[in-house]
Amino acid sequence: MLKEPIELDDNVLESMKSLTLLCVDDDATTRILYEAIFESYIKEIVFARDGEEGYEKYISEKIDIIITDYNMPKLNGLDMIERVRISNKDIPIILVSAITEVDVIVKALQLHVNNFIKKPIIEQEVLTALESVSKLTIANKYLENKKNSKMQDLEAKEKYSSYQEDLAFAKELNILRNDFYYQMLDGTCTALVDFSYQPLDILSGDSYSARKIDKYRTFYLVVDGMGKGLSASLSSMLVTSFINHIIDKMKYLDNFDLYRLVHESLEYIKPILLDEEALSIDYIILDCMNSNMHYAKFAMPAILLQNKENEIIKIKSNNGPISKYMRDFQISTYDIFNIDKFLFYSDGMVENSTRFKDKLYIDYIEEDFLNSFTKEEMRERLIWKINIAEDDITFIFINKLDLVNTVIAQKSFSTNMDEIENAGVWNANVWDTITNDVKLIYNASVVFTELFMNAYEHGNLGLDSATKHRLIEEDTYLKTLQRKQESCDKKIHVTINKITYNSSDYIITRIKDDGEGFDTKILSEIFRNVKSFNGRGVFVSRSASMGIYYNSKGNSVLYLHKIKTSNI
Incomplete structure (x- = not known):
C-alpha cells in the first residue's frame, strides 16, 4: 500500500x-x-x-x-x-x-x-x-505566462513580489544541504550537530551545508560572499550548489576526495567571479575514526575548538580569499582526539556591534562558546548581546557527548502495553531523584511517553502512521496492537545520562528500539506541517525538550533537558 x-x-x-x-x-x-x-x-x-x-x-x-x-x-x-x-x-x-x-x-x-x-x-x-x-x-x-493578466494583477497588489521572495528563499533553502536534520553524529563518537542560519535579507550572501560522507566522516561548508546584494548572493549560492553536486557524485561513486572537491569548486567559481569580487569559504572534514579535522579555510574567521580541559583553541585560515586570480591552495590537518566542541561561523557573527559601547561580538564569542552546551544557548547569548543583526549570521555548533561514563540509570522493557505504563513509572522515579522542579518533570514525562510509544508501535511493532489511522477509524487499533505484541520479542532500551557542564546539569535520555528504523529526512516535512496529525508526537517532544536527535538508522532517539539555569 x-x-x-x-x-x-x-x-x-x-x-x-x-x-x-x-x-x-x-x-x-x-x-x-x-x-x-x-x-x-x-x-x-x-x-x-x-x-x-x-x-x-x-x-x-x-x-x-x-x-x-x-x-x-x-x-x-x-x-x-x-x-x-x-x-x-x-x-x-x-x-x-x-x-x-x-x-x-x-x-x-x-x-x-x-x-x-x-x-x-x-x-x-x-x-x-x-x-x-x-x-x-x-x-x-x-x-x-508573465504577461498573463492574473499575474499582472498579483504584481499590482504586491502579492506577486511577496510570492517571488518566498520562492527565492525556498530556493536558497533547497540549495543548502543538511544531512543532520534532527540527527546526531553516531559513528565512533556521539555528537550533536546543530545549525543557525539567519540571513539579513532574502538574497543571502551566506550559505552552508553539512554532509554525511560515510560512517566516520562528515563534511561542513560555510560560505560568505564578500559584499552585499545580488552579486554576493549569486556567487555564494552557485558555489554551494556546485559543491553539493560534486559531493553527490563522489558519494554515488564512493570516491570522496577533499582536495579534488576544493579544486573543482574553485575552477568552477573563479570564472564566474567579477574582477573585484571575492569569496570566503570553510571546507571542513571531521574524521571520527582517525580523530582528525582536515580543512581548507579561505579568509574565514578562526574555527573555535574546546578541548577536554575547557581551553579554547583557534584554527586560523590557511588560505587567502577566493578570487578569479587564485591559483594554489592548502589543506591542513588537526588532531581532534582531545576536542569536545566545535564552532564554524561566518564573519557576520563576529563583526556585529553589541549593546556594549565600542564592542563587537568578536570580543565575546569565545566566552559564550565556552559557556554554551547547546546551539540554542549559544544563540541566546548572541542575540542578547548584539543590538541588531547587521549582516548574515551563520554558525555550526557541534558538541561531542560522553555517554559512556555519565550513565545514571538504564533499563530494557518488553514490547507490550503493560510495559508502557511500567516504563513511565520507572522514568518518573528516576526524575524524582534528579530534581523537584514539577514543570520540568512534567515536560520530561511528556517527551518520554511520546517517544517510548513511538518505539513501541512504530519501531518494534512496525505500524506506520497510515496504518495506525486506518485501524483507529476501524476501531481495531488496540486489538491489532495486542495481536502483534504477542509474537514480538523485541525490546525497548532506555538509558539516562547526566552531564554536568559549568553550573548546569543536562539530563540526556536515549530510547532505542530493536526495529528497522526510519528515514529521518521525513522530519523536515513533519516540522513544516505541524498542524497535520502525522508526527504530532515528535513535534510535541521537540517542543517540550531542548531538542531531539535520531541516530542514522532511525531506531534510537536522544533528547535533552537542563536542570539548573545559569545567567546568560
Whole structure:
C-alpha cells in the first residue's frame, strides 16, 4: 500500500496538478507503480514502453516533465534524452538506472539530466525528485505566462513580489544541504550537530551545508560572499550548489576526495567571479575514526575548538580569499582526539556591534562558546548581546557527548502495553531523584511517553502512521496492537545520562528500539506541517525538550533537558 501523499507547499502542489508527466519504462510493473505514486500529484500521466515510443509521445503530446529508465530496447534512455535535448534544452528530466558506470553518469550530466534515481525504486525518492523538477517547470511556466493578466494583477497588489521572495528563499533553502536534520553524529563518537542560519535579507550572501560522507566522516561548508546584494548572493549560492553536486557524485561513486572537491569548486567559481569580487569559504572534514579535522579555510574567521580541559583553541585560515586570480591552495590537518566542541561561523557573527559601547561580538564569542552546551544557548547569548543583526549570521555548533561514563540509570522493557505504563513509572522515579522542579518533570514525562510509544508501535511493532489511522477509524487499533505484541520479542532500551557542564546539569535520555528504523529526512516535512496529525508526537517532544536527535538508522532517539539555569 502506498503512503499518504507527502505534504507540499500549496502553491507548488496547485501548479503540479496542472502538469503532464511522461513515464518511459519497458517494465509493466514499474509503469503500474508510477501510476499509483504520481496520480495524486500530476494532472496527466503519459506512458511509453521504450525510448522510441517515448520520443514519439514527447513530440505528439504537451509534456512538462520526463522520467525515463536507462536500459530499454529500441532506444535507451540517454539516446532518447539526446533527441529531446535537440529541440528542448530546458524540460526537466529524471533518469532512473541501476547502472553506476562513470561514462553513463558523465553523459547524463552533459545532457543536463536534472535528477538521478537509483534502482530499485523507492517511493519517497521518486516523489522528492518529482517535487524538485516540478519547481523548475513551475518557474519556466511563470516566465512564459508573465504577461498573463492574473499575474499582472498579483504584481499590482504586491502579492506577486511577496510570492517571488518566498520562492527565492525556498530556493536558497533547497540549495543548502543538511544531512543532520534532527540527527546526531553516531559513528565512533556521539555528537550533536546543530545549525543557525539567519540571513539579513532574502538574497543571502551566506550559505552552508553539512554532509554525511560515510560512517566516520562528515563534511561542513560555510560560505560568505564578500559584499552585499545580488552579486554576493549569486556567487555564494552557485558555489554551494556546485559543491553539493560534486559531493553527490563522489558519494554515488564512493570516491570522496577533499582536495579534488576544493579544486573543482574553485575552477568552477573563479570564472564566474567579477574582477573585484571575492569569496570566503570553510571546507571542513571531521574524521571520527582517525580523530582528525582536515580543512581548507579561505579568509574565514578562526574555527573555535574546546578541548577536554575547557581551553579554547583557534584554527586560523590557511588560505587567502577566493578570487578569479587564485591559483594554489592548502589543506591542513588537526588532531581532534582531545576536542569536545566545535564552532564554524561566518564573519557576520563576529563583526556585529553589541549593546556594549565600542564592542563587537568578536570580543565575546569565545566566552559564550565556552559557556554554551547547546546551539540554542549559544544563540541566546548572541542575540542578547548584539543590538541588531547587521549582516548574515551563520554558525555550526557541534558538541561531542560522553555517554559512556555519565550513565545514571538504564533499563530494557518488553514490547507490550503493560510495559508502557511500567516504563513511565520507572522514568518518573528516576526524575524524582534528579530534581523537584514539577514543570520540568512534567515536560520530561511528556517527551518520554511520546517517544517510548513511538518505539513501541512504530519501531518494534512496525505500524506506520497510515496504518495506525486506518485501524483507529476501524476501531481495531488496540486489538491489532495486542495481536502483534504477542509474537514480538523485541525490546525497548532506555538509558539516562547526566552531564554536568559549568553550573548546569543536562539530563540526556536515549530510547532505542530493536526495529528497522526510519528515514529521518521525513522530519523536515513533519516540522513544516505541524498542524497535520502525522508526527504530532515528535513535534510535541521537540517542543517540550531542548531538542531531539535520531541516530542514522532511525531506531534510537536522544533528547535533552537542563536542570539548573545559569545567567546568560
